[in-house]
Amino acid sequence: MNCNYDSCNENTRNNGNTLMEKKSEYIDTKELARELAVTPETLLMWSNKGKFPRPIKLSHKTRRWKRATVENFLNQKQIETKVG
Numbered sequence: 001m002n003c004n005y006d007s008c009n010e011n012t013r014n015n016g017n018t019l020m021e022k023k024s025e026y027i028d029t030k031e032l033a034r035e036l037a038v039t040p041e042t043l044l045m046w047s048n049k050g051k052f053p054r055p056i057k058l059s060h061k062t063r064r065w066k067r068a069t070v071e072n073f074l075n076q077k078q079i080e081t082k083v084g
Contacts, residue, residue, distance in 0.1 A: 026064040029055070 033040040044063075046052035053073050055063035 023067070025067060026056070027067055027070070029063050029065075032065055032070065 027035075029040045029043060033043050036043070043052065047054050053065060053069045055065045057063050
């Protein structure tokens, strides 16, 4: 599809907001660590030990987590904590 910037940009609108204004479906290690109040190293350690969802590895140093996967995991842990 050929389009100039304005027409392509118009196609990215969703309910008056551009897609860039929405939270990304994926989150990087630093941002996720900040949201969970842990270090990036702790996140990777948990993941490697099977105590946290594994990230999607984009390159040797680049990893992303799917927000929905992390949210589901945390919700499940919260339920287990209340029940157990």
